[in-house]
Amino acid sequence: MSRIPTDRLRALRNTVPILELIFELGIPTRKHGSRLTFRCPGCGGFPTATNPRTNLARCFYCRRNFNAIDLVIVERRLSFLDAVQFLEALVGPRSSMARGPRLRQL
Numbered sequence: 001m002s003r004i005p006t007d008r009l010r011a012l013r014n015t016v017p018i019l020e021l022i023f024e025l026g027i028p029t030r031k032h033g034s035r036l037t038f039r040c041p042g043c044g045g046f047p048t049a050t051n052p053r054t055n056l057a058r059c060f061y062c063r064r065n066f067n068a069i070d071l072v073i074v075e076r077r078l079s080f081l082d083a084v085q086f087l088e089a090l091v092g093p094r095s096s097m098a099r100g101p102r103l104r105q106l
């Protein structure tokens, strides 16, 4: 059904650093020692974590895992295709993310 190649989707999910995306979307974050949590776009809670290895964001309260595409869909209330376009714009040649991760100072 999707006209977007699977490889392209996988690349988008894996190349947009999940924490960068959380900042980019303007999702509120909180710092707990060296850990950073974010406001779950599903339930609004903060018992959350990001995993740089899997590039997933997880909410322990509503027990959801968000990949980059899910996060955009839920936070911005976009369709799947619009979310993909949003991410493609982020990683496009003109974007700062295309030049590599640039985690802002916390």
Ligand SMILES: [Zn+2]
Binding pocket: 040, 041, 042, 043, 044, 045, 059, 060, 061, 062, 063, 064
């Ligand atoms: Zn949640």
